[in-house]
Amino acid sequence: MYSRLLVAFLLVPLAALAAGPVAPATAFDPGTIDGSVDPCVDFYQYACNNWVAQHPLPPDRSRYARFTELSERNENVLLEILRRDAEAKAAAGSAVQKLGDEFNSCMNTAAIDRQGLAPLQPELDRIGAIAGHHDIFDEVVRLHLIGVPAFFEFDSQADFKNSTRTVANLQQGGLSLPDRDYYLKTDTKSVEIRQRFVEHVAKMLALSGEPVDAAKAHAQMVLDLETILARNSTDRVAMRNPLERYHWMTRAALASLAPFDWDAYFKAMHAPDFDALNVSNPDFLHGAEAGIFDRPLEAFRAYFAFHLLHRYAELVSETFENENFDFWDRYLTGAHEPRPREFRCVQAVDRGLGDLLGQQYIEAAFGPDAKRQIAELVDQLEKAMGQDIQTLDWMTADTKKAALAKLALITNNVGYPKKWRDYSAVAIVPGDYLGNGLRIARAAVERSLDKIGKPTDKAEWRMTTPTVNAFYSQAFNSINFPAGILQPPFFDPHRDMALNYGAIGGVIGHEMTHGFDDQGRKYDGGGNLRDWWTPADGAAFEKRTACIADQYSAFTAVGDMKINGRLTLGENTADNGGARIAYMAMENALHGNRSTIAGYTPEQRFFLGFAQVWCMNQAPQEARQRALTDPHSPGRFRAIGTLENMPEFQQAFSCKVGQPMVSPNACRAW
Ligand SMILES: [Zn+2]
Missing domain, CATH: 1.10.1380.10 (Neutral endopeptidase , domain2)
Incomplete structure (x- = not known):
């Protein structure tokens, strides 16, 4: 269910899956750059043209982005896990039995068609x-x-x-x-x-x-x-x-x-x-x-x-599934054919039994080294955000003190939850896909309502571990990075660190900034709705974010539709703050070491890492639907909108006043 307390990094379906165990180490590769484009004219094209040309939209997708590549790698890991579980003769009620039988029952289309609507x-x-x-x-x-x-x-x-x-x-x-x-x-x-x-x-x-x-x-x-x-x-x-x-x-x-x-x-x-x-x-x-x-x-x-x-169309016979696809996917978002069944089944198991699958995924694909390295990066980013707050020229000392107190109280969750969800109440019966779906749904409702009147369990996660996404929770004041996103193109411990700061650093900074965006700023460090701003500082913040809202409202999403700058304000604010904080953290870590790779400075590589996460192709139908519903701007503007506000970017590429990547009215909140 859509959670109102959660601000995600990407609006991908929560079932979208994540990272592979052995991702190829990627050094900085200048071959990804389109040298025919001036980076000061259109940095998205400069950073993404080659990828975009090499990755046309597959027929089973309405959107294909760099993070989709990551999802696909991870889906293959999950598929391997589930095929193994499906063949194991595991004890009834065990995790392996539930995962294996749920996957099998999804794949068994003969049984599904036979059962039909019964x-x-x-x-x-x-x-x-x-x-x-x-x-x-x-x-x-x-x-x-x-x-x-x-x-x-x-x-x-x-x-x-x-x-x-x-x-x-x-x-x-x-x-x-x-x-x-x-x-x-x-x-x-x-x-x-x-x-x-x-x-x-x-x-x-x-x-x-x-x-x-x-x-x-x-x-x-x-x-x-x-x-x-x-x-x-x-x-x-x-x-x-x-x-x-x-x-x-x-x-x-x-x-x-x-x-x-x-x-x-x-x-x-x-x-x-x-x-x-x-x-x-x-x-x-x-x-x-x-x-x-x-x-x-x-x-x-x-x-x-x-x-x-x-609600249950995808769990009954193929005729319902096809009709569902025709309207919701083919017509509304522009996909031409359904994804292969095995991957739809991987996603279904992740949606229904995510924490069981997540535990096996962690064993297969996420080690303590990655967890430690990300935790270190998070620490660096937190320090950078502290510096950033202290040096803001528009905020008075009292509000700064309150902001720093909130920052210090942010909980950092990396990789996977401390406590896994319990599915012992959910019986998974072989060959009863729809029945399983009904039992999973019923247990989820009971689980949610059972919490009424109880102390809040802040160890809970709202995303499954293999998900290629990240989120900030306002009520928990926590930033959360599922193992699924801690992989290339976001993160690779063996590659040039400037790329990591630009990519995963940008994600970490983005989630931190959500604690201080148009919504997050209304909650205190304990996750409570409480105004901790002086009226003058609150007004100054609103003025600065109005600048961001106006800036993005001028961008065209698709056809004659503009981005809704108010709908996307929190995400755009987080993108802008995230890039700055990650940049500051990198500068701190470089200690003045500015050695180049293939002629590119660390700062240039940082901005490439930041922008290349957003390379994507999407169908116009998908773009239209997102312009009306997605609080995130299209990838192109997540890159451009942020960078045209940053003097650091303009300096890195020697951009001149008057060029498109230099905003004459640069916006900045954080
Ligand atoms: Zn976000």
Whole structure:
């Protein structure tokens, strides 16, 4: 589930996988550079043109980037692990049995096709028999218990204002398309997407056995119902403000806000008892309930049936899988064919049983040396960030003191979690892929709700170990680097260190800066929502980040769509801060040793390492979807936007005022 307390480095699906055990040592290779481009005119082209030309989009991808190469290497490691597990005759209930049988059951398409919808049929029948409002209530519960987020979402999270305790949380939800804007915008493309969505819903309903004409009418009702939810949903930019998502209220206040039988709902969800909870979006609960109340029962039946089919489409027969691919991947993001089944199964196991797989992955692919080296780098970066804060000319002493106190309290997690998730409650049955999926989903819901009212476990991770990504947690004030990302092109202990500072150093600095971006700055060192800024310093920060928002808003994402500088503000701030901190750390470590490699100074190699992480190809459909939903800017602008703000970059390449890589209005927060 999407976590609201987590700021990731890349928006790759959390199932994306990670690093190989023996990555080839890569020295600095000047052959990666396109010498025909002036680095002061377009540094992304200078650093990435050759890679981009050599890596056209494969037919099974809508985006292919340098970190995708890393994912692929790691998928192969995981595939080897799972094939071995699948052949082992391991004791029932052991990790090897669960991993092996889950992988096998995913690969066994004959059994999946034979089983078809059978495990979902009782639920579909119940939905088809909905005869009144009480049945609707029952169905919301039944779907929520198996991870289908119909109408709204209920889970647990650290209390924003007292992060040591975990509380119940209700928030907006229930949409199928990637964002509320897909339902509300009136441009030609948005209208077309909605039309195609209705066709897709109709096909899914028809595949489940509805007559085609009825399915078409019902599909339109699904869109209408979701449009009401969308109209009442808070938009992504507003959701960035934690204060917009914090509404602490008693259960009595909730009952008067939206007259749903909440007491019965919480009980049926088996949530531990509580008196008060956070309601992320009170306006949504109030408005959506009023808006959908008079819809015909038929609309509810169609909505529930589609959401159930949608959630489990990849676990039932190939016909559902293909229809799902046609709409969500081929049409919406531009991929031409599905990824090979074995890799989809690797990803499915990582999604479902990630900490079991992660333990085996660590054994195969991550040693104490890498952990130690990264921990050292993190220390250096932390010192550099301390220097950076102390020398800021726009921040007064009091706020600096508070910022340094928060920095000192950041927890650094490298490689893998201290405590692994327990899956003993999840039975994995050979040849029952859909049944396994239902049990995994149910256990995940129980696990989340069980935490309500308990002390927050800050040792928890929100990403699996093989993931090529990193994250900062606001509530935990922690930076986290899964083993999956600690590999080339991000990190290689045997290569030129300037490249490492630019690449993994940039990632580490990025995550640290998230503690001080537009969202992170609102939390203190204990992970609590608390304003520790003097009003003047807060205003100065807002002015500086407004500069960054305006800068990126001028960049074109795709076609006539610009980047949303407010949606991407936190990530862009983190990219800018991260590059500077990593650069300072490298300069500290060089001690004036500026020896060149193939004529390139350490500073030049640093900026190449920083930018080359972002080389990518992507389909225009993918770019469009990301422009509307991804808080990260496209790779090209993560490189260019950051570097055109940095005098250090301009000095390294002798860029002159007036050249494109020298911003006339350079922005800087950190
Ligand atoms: Zn980030």
